[in-house]
Amino acid sequence: xxxxxxxxxxxxxxxxxxxxxxxxxxxxxxxxxxxxxxxxxxxxxxxxxxxxxxxxxxxxxxxxxx
Numbered sequence: 277x278x279x280x281x282x283x284x285x286x287x288x289x290x291x292x293x294x295x296x297x298x299x300x301x302x303x304x305x306x307x308x309x310x311x312x313x314x315x316x317x318x319x320x321x322x323x324x325x326x327x328x329x330x331x332x333x334x335x336x337x338x339x340x341x342x
Contacts, residue, residue: 277331309327310326
């Protein structure tokens, strides 16, 4: 996964764009910033659509849309 990839979350079907990666990208370190534009984050602290998670969590919960 790299900056600019569109990802789809397996459980919810929400789609997001990877906008930044920080730190080493391995199972134990690193994080990604995402923009989720489909409204699935409405009424949450990230209601503007911007959020982040660890790289390991992203790899477990999402896949790159081709």
